Amino acid sequence: MDIIGKTVSRKDAWEKVTGQAVYTGDKSESGMLYAEKVISPYGHALIKNMDLSKAKKIKGVKAIITGGNLPLTGEEIQDRYPIACEKVRYHGEVVALVVADTPKCARQAADLIRVVYEPLPVVNTPGQAFDPNAPLVHEQLEQYKKKSTVYPEPGTNIANRSKIRKGDITKGWEKSDVVIEKRFSFNPSDHVAMETRCALGRIEADGKVLITSSSQAPFMIKRLISEYFGIENGNVIVNTPLVGGGYGGKASIQLELLAYIASKAVGGRLVRVQNTREEDILTSPCHIGLEATIKLGCSQEGLLQAAEILYLWDGGAYSDKATSLSRAGAVDCTGPYHIDNVWCDSLCMYTNHPYASPYRGYAHSEVLFAFERTMDGLADKLRLDPLEFRHKNAIRPGDTTPTQVLLNKSNVGNLPECIDRLKTLMEWEKGQKIDLGHHKMKVKGISCVWKTSTIDTNAGSGVILTFNPDGSVNLLSGVVEIGTGTKTVLAQIVSEKLKMKFENVHVQIKVNTQNTPEHWKTVASRGTFMAGRAALQAVDDAIGQLKHLASCVLRAPVEDFEIGRERVYLRDDPSIGLSYKDLAYGYTYPNGNAIGGQIIGRGHYILRHLTYLNPETGAGKPGPEWTVGAQGVEVEFDTREYTYKITKAFSVIDAGKVLNPKMAEGQIMGAMSMGLAFGGRETFYFDDLGRVLNPQLRTYRPLRYGENPEYICEFVETPQIDAPYGSRGVGEHGLLGMPAALGNSLSLAAGVSLNQLPLLPELIWRKKEAANRGDSL
Amino acid sequence: MSEKKSKKVTIDMNINGEKVETDILAADLLLDVIRNNLGLTGAKPGCLNGDCGACTVIINQKPMKSCLTLAIEVGDKEITTIEGLLHSPVQKAFVDEFAFQCGYCTPGFILNSHALLMNDPNPNKEKITEWLSSNICRCTGYKEIENAIQAVMTKTHNKNDSD
Structure with missing residues (x-):
């Protein structure tokens, strides 16, 4: 193999060492507004009163949004308001959002919002939560909308019970001569991606919702914003540029919802929501x-x-x-x-x-x-x-x-x-x-x-390959470049299979849900497997088109062609053939006649039998x-x-x-x-x-x-x-x-x-x- | 509460070898000014608390955290941001040694390493650690960054030998 198994430089290398790499928070536009959060200082409390009067007086404040009138959200159980309503359940939970001209102004106003809380008993460990006498974190668990594959137990603090029953445990103990039992525990901690989470939202006059987010799951943002807020799926467009570290933490959808809500409150204008480090640790998952x-x-x-x-x-x-x-x-x-x-x-x-x-x-x-x-x-x-x-x-x-x-x-x-x-x-x-x-x-x-x-059992991944007039190829995949270099590996896969120089495989690093084929989420160490399979299929598709066109031009059966060195040629006489360049945009005969068109390879993949x-x-x-x-x-x-x-x-x-x-x-x-x-x-x-x-x-x-x-x-x-x-x-x-x-x-x-x-x-x-x-x- | 009117002042900056003039508030952080006023977004706001080093720039040959520096302080000083380095040996070494992954901390690490080697072309291990422990990288295991610095030092050494 020429390129698989070799160390080649990353496709995103030079932009990252020169400061040219653009992350979500680096984008700025004139007229952009900024949202700042007010967060709960308590782990569990009732919101008794909120006084916005002083904050409203600050010049430059465009909107203040508090809880209520927002849909419940959550990937498996819809149990969370994007902005807390009546009650807060964790330290850091968002209770209000201020949108203003500048971050400073928004922060100043946010700090002037007076919230009166009545602290409630706190459930501070999962063991405590398991106690039948524990305070309930969600009294309305039974009423929440949920997926059929999750098993909450209303009246308790159990959000899901997954059971494994393999073999016969009684027999297992009978066969055991030596037995040991141990208990373990550790608190939650954090991902600490160096880039704190950030999302931008805008709503266009025709109803299109545009989100830019530092996310591992742009396609899930599209799906969930559509679902939560009743927006047509195709009207939600999500952009994800480079992401400054994810480690799973950016696979959850949170600030994107706030960006949408904030933009809606100011007539659709562009609003940025960015976490401070403290909020990234406290407020975000x-x-x-x-x-x-x-x-x-x-x-x-x-x-x-x-x-x-x-x-x-x-x-x-x-x-x-x-x-x-x-x-x-x-x-x-x-x-x-x-x-x-x-x-x-x-x-x-x-x-x-x-x-x-x-x-x-x-x-x-x-x-x-x-x-x-x-x-x-x-x-x-x-x-x-x-x-x-x-x-x-x-x-x-x-x-x-x-x-x-x-x-x-x-x-x-x-x-x-x-x-x-x-x-x-x-x-x-x-x-x-x-x-x-x-x-x-x-x-x-x-x-x-x-x-x-x-x-998800039906999670999919797609790849599109478009050819350039010089015979090189552009690789489009919904895998997000979160630092793992998966898109470089995809380029290696395409280069190997298409028998093309690695330099001639151009990778689109950014993801845009409107023009990039979906990769479910960039999670679970599945990028190379799934997008790689899609890429292989896309290459096969492109090779088929190249051979088909060559077979017309050179008047030979498709099956007689091989590819190599960026050419399509006859197996028994490699001197007869056409370069990718001659076929990439269709073939033009000497008299001006042309056939075919741009070669566009497509591939997709879903894991089987899950x-x-x-x-x-x-x-x-x-x-x-x-x-x-x-x-x-x-x-x-x-x-x-x-x-x-x-x-x-x-x-x-x-x-x-x-x-x-x-x-x-x-x-x-x-x-x-x-x-x-x-x-x-x-x-x-x-x-x-x-x-x-x-x-x-x-x-x-x-x-x-x-x-x-x-x-x-x-x-x-x-x-x-x-x-x-x-x-x-x-x-x-x-x-x-x-x-x-x-x-x-x-x-x-x-x-x-x-x-x-x-x-x-x-x-x-x-x-x-x-x-x-x-x-x- | 009475709203105090903050006045903008115009300062001259010497950044990446160019003289620029920009309007700032006295309380503006250098980080915000280079990112928002000058559009140099290579320096990143990782913590705004001086803990992570993602905002590192070079001021008069020394790496400084631009989130802990007021823009008004740097008027007559020479500032280098990542945009001011092009094809420097450290950048090349970071590429060759895969000394970055997500890239967010990378400008800070490169500028810190660059400043270190500018001040001492042959630092020992302790000194390298002392300098670079001011920055956090969450993706690599740091070994790659160590390799990159070693690669630059070896190259400089070999070059000096052959001179």
Whole structure:
């Protein structure tokens, strides 16, 4: 292959290093208005009174919008007003919007709005929400409009219950000689994309609604604005330029609704709504929290027999994507192991916390933290080496998943191979715990990972290829460039298949829902698979047209033609042929006659055979394939201070086929970095009123330069037969095992079970102190 | 409450080697002025709190956070924004080493790295970390950025050797 598997520069490289790259918030237009938010300072409260009089007097204020007269919104359950009405349910919830000439003026007016609240009892953890006596976050749960595939339980705080019933759990326990049960918990946290969310809205005289948004889901914005506000689908047009980081956080639709509402309030004028960093953390959806109870049983030989699992997700105040996250957590509720008997209840709980959006890994890193920590506990009980224990139970072709999908060599990667490679890379035989003297020790921790996608069963992707007069091609796809470089990979796929120079494949980076074919959402590590398949079909379509035209001009059967070096030629005599350039805009004969026209290739793709899950057993096919991997960390731990430094982080991922090595490695390293920060330091701190105490980047601390470990990434390549060139999704997978591997290494180092996140020295100290006092953990 | 009338003042700026004149309020942030008045949107408002470094520009050879700088302070100083760099070794290295993904923090990182190498063509590891830890990148694992800086240093070194 000429270009697949090679490191080629990204198509968006030069605009990004020169400052020419345009993001949503960089756009400005004369006459543009600005919206500023008033947000709730409480986690749960009644809005008793709102005094707008002072704000209205500020010069330049065009409109002030408060709750009421707005439709309920939400992707699966419609439970959220875009602007709160009568009641606020989380700290940061929007209660009013001020539209004015300048951001300063809007802010000044917003600060003058006096709101009187009456605080209500707060539901501050999912466990608390699960208590039958807990205050209800949504009293009207029964009345909300919902999709048929979500199962809320009115009268409780349960927004969704997803069940897995595989095999016979009673038999599983009977076969189990060794049993372990553990509990885990961590608070919600944040994505912290460097670009805060931003949306622009305008309504034209003919009713067309134009939205520009920093979004991973422009086509979903189109769909939902149409649905929520009763606008004809084709009259909603969404633009998405480059997006400054998403990680799932920009897959939820929120500010776009405010941009539309604000524009409507000022006669359709262009209005910009941009989050400050604090609003981006508080107001916009966050990374979900979890409380988990995991009970595992295995035979004396160390073969897993039974898993009984309860997940209580901290979905926050509104369900939006959290219900779907709780479903994804059920789909892969165990680690990547063969277990015949699985019982799981995965519950999306309403709390008075910021609500959740997808987060890189879509519930998987969270589940794996709990599950893989339990695996280490069980290995310890069995006195088995944790790597060997995992190898013994590793999921393989012929096994079934918790939702009872039968695996084969194509739809699951080679986990045993990943484990073997990890073992070598980590020099496992040298020991998991090495004393370095001076109160320091080196410890190693591991985690296995897997993930499939759980997107809509009919989610589609399309690609259009239009030719230029010089024979080069333009690639149009609805995949959003959020940083992952997917459009560069698509260009590689087109270049390879069309046998065209990579430089001659021009990529349209921006997405416009009116002229770009839909890619459902840029999520779930599905861009390359789905848009890649669409691209291959589009190339086939274009090749067919090129050959057909050549066959007319050269008077030879279509079947006799081949393509190569940007030419269509006769198989038995390559000297007879026509270049793409001669055919790209139709063929013109010497006398001026012309036939054909611009070559336009089209392709589309929908994942096949996906099903809804059985509501009672969970049985069904959620995604096309499982990427698997084995990961580890090496940590230097100070036994006196309980501080530590992560020196190395390892990933062996079965990528199916690596299409662009440096970019694939970048995806893995970046995800590992994010996973280590999630595991090691990132969390929301809540007070008793449900307020987030650290909504700034100096109190909420992602990794900085120099705090990163050395990364060691390797790939195994077991092709997924249906995917372009055998590639599997890799965008999220580097993150998945990091919190668990870190937890496993530090638990070993400290000699106490660390079952909360983030793994701060203070937590380790508290656990140690408790253990020394003899408290139960 | 009485509305105070804020008066605009005209300042001269020396930016990317050009002299420009612009009207500002005394309270205007440099970041807002270069983005909104001058249309140089490479500097980004990542936090407006000095935490993330996405707004970094070079002022008199030193990287500064333009969200913590008032425009009125910089009148006689030389400012370089990302738009003022073209085909610099650091930019080339960022492309070659894939030292960016979403690109939002990239102008800040490039300007910080550029200023570092301008002040010290051969910084040690500690110094690089000290300088670059003022910026946040959420996409890469930072290794790529480290590689990019190393690549520039190696190139400069080799060039000096052959001179």
